[in-house]
Amino acid sequence: MFTVGTQLEGALGRTGTISTPHGDIRTPAFIPVGTRATVKAVLPESMADLGAQALLANAYHLYLQPGADIIDEAGGLGAFMNWRGPTFTDSGGFQVLSLGAGFQKTLSMAGAGAGVEADDVIAPGKERLATVDDDGVTFKSHVDGSMHRFTPEVSMQIQHQLGADIMFAFDELTTLMNTRAYQEESLARTQAWAERCVVEHERLTAERVGKPRQALFGVVQGAQHEDLRRHAARSLAALDFDGFGVGGAIEKERLGDIVRWVNSELPPGKPRHLLGIGEPDDLFTAVENGCDTFDCVSPSRVARSSRVYAMSGRYNLNVAASRRDFGPIDPECDCYTCAHYSKAYLHHLFKTNEFISATLATIHNERFTVRLVDRMRDAIDDGSFADLKADVLARFYSQ
Ligand SMILES: [Zn+2]
Structure with a gap:
């Protein structure tokens, strides 16, 4: 699904083309976010006119409202929202697990509370809405307070119903404040979940005959630790993923290092998406170090x-x-x-x-x-x- 074009001299950056059932994406490319199947306040036609090649929606929000089954009946995310180009959905893991910690995607060194490590972190004044175990995550809806449970299989079932061209494996998100021991434990869980996602994805692909082929990306976690990031990338590269996402909370100062570690380990013939990055300096850093697509709200x-x-x-x-x-x-x-x-x-x-x-x-x-x-x-x-x-x-x- 990915063809590499020009290689950036002396660096990991490159151009390329991602082919999907709903068209090609020329990379590097910025993918605007339409969380609830709409880029707020803007028509899909205007998004196409301004040059967006693809849009990314959020599995967690669409699962709660209107429900993934309704989008399936509508013919999938693109048909539902009148967007003819390629679509992405994230796995819901980020939103679900953010309910547990209430932190921001990128943290400055000061904001992260440098040097402070703790495994039971919750933002001041926030109620814990999610808990993780080895099988999945139980969480409370931010809409009506009802209880729900995501497992790797549930995330795949939801994302198959949503029908995006590119979807992401369900992963555990940690914070920069978690201890090294917890990061290791979490990474093992994310790897086990990735394996379960691949199995469920293959089962659903075989079961849902006649639907456009969806691509599945594995998500590399490992926080700020080089050995964990490299190990996670190598482990995921051994599985049958179509591409990869680079996830997790990332200190702005470490972004270049982290994507370089990860992208040095990932197979060059598969696309790499950096989740949740959109500031100009971060985009240059990520493109230079080999990321192909980006999304940011x-x-x-x-x-x-x-x-x-x-x-x-x-x-x-x-x-x-x-x-x-x-x-x-x-x-x-x-x-x-x-x-x-x-x-x-x-x-x-x-x-x-x-x-x-x-x-x-x-x-x-x-x-x-x-x-x-x-x-x-x-x-x-x-x-x-x-x-x-x-x-x-x-x-x-x-x-
Ligand atoms: Zn303008």
């Missing part, structure tokens, strides 16, 4: 609170400086919003809480991120990746 989430990306850096539209600025969000952007609407108009829409403020800002932020990764792909092809990286990062972080 940030571009749309921050857009809804009036924060936008520009080549000169991130800023907030909801400040007085935008009130009489009749230029676009970013003069270098080619999105629909920047072609037709001014910062002054967007400022007004945010001030008055108008719905299309979210629509217009999200279109811009998603286009910014999709296009940035597209430019990285072109730069690998024409040998200018290092120049592009230096130029973009110097300007974006100059503020």
Whole structure:
């Protein structure tokens, strides 16, 4: 399903093409997130127009509402949401296990409480909503408080009903605060769950005759430990996965090391997805070190609170400086919003809480991120990746 194109000289980065039943994805590629089968405030047609090649939805949320069986009856995720291109679903493990710990995807060294290790971590003021055992995870719905249980088999059954082209094995997510001993125990559990996912995936593929072939990616955990990350990658590479995800909480400062360790061990002929990364510096680091696809909810989430990306850096539209600025969000952007609407108009829409403020800002932020990764792909092809990286990062972080 994956063809490698141009190799980045002296590094693990590369271009390539992922082939799916719903079309090809040229990589590296940013995959926007439509958690509940919608990128909030934006039509799927607009997502296609702004260059999104694929969308990623969330198995946990869709399992709770509307229910995976309903999406199956609709003909799968893409048909249900009128998205014709490739789709991804994550396994639900991240959301389910986040209920247990309540932490963020990437943590700064300070935020992580450097040097503090504990295995029973829960964010202040949060109720524990999930518990892990060797067979799976029991959790309480954040919607209505009802109790549910995910096992590797259940996650595969849900993801087969959702019908995305690419889905992920059910894994245990740990935090950076967990002890080394717990990370080892958890990794063994994730490996056992990966083996069960492969078996159940094969069973379901054989049972569900006539459905488009779904690809299954194994997820590499191992936190910040080099030996654990390498061991996890090698162990998963021995299983019959179509590709791999790099998961877990990752300190920003260690991102490059971690993806390099993992991608050095994974077979080069299979695609690698980095889960939950979308900031420009992180994307350059990950592309350079051999990741092919990325997803992140940030571009749309921050857009809804009036924060936008520009080549000169991130800023907030909801400040007085935008009130009489009749230029676009970013003069270098080619999105629909920047072609037709001014910062002054967007400022007004945010001030008055108008719905299309979210629509217009999200279109811009998603286009910014999709296009940035597209430019990285072109730069690998024409040998200018290092120049592009230096130029973009110097300007974006100059503020
Ligand atoms: Zn724009």
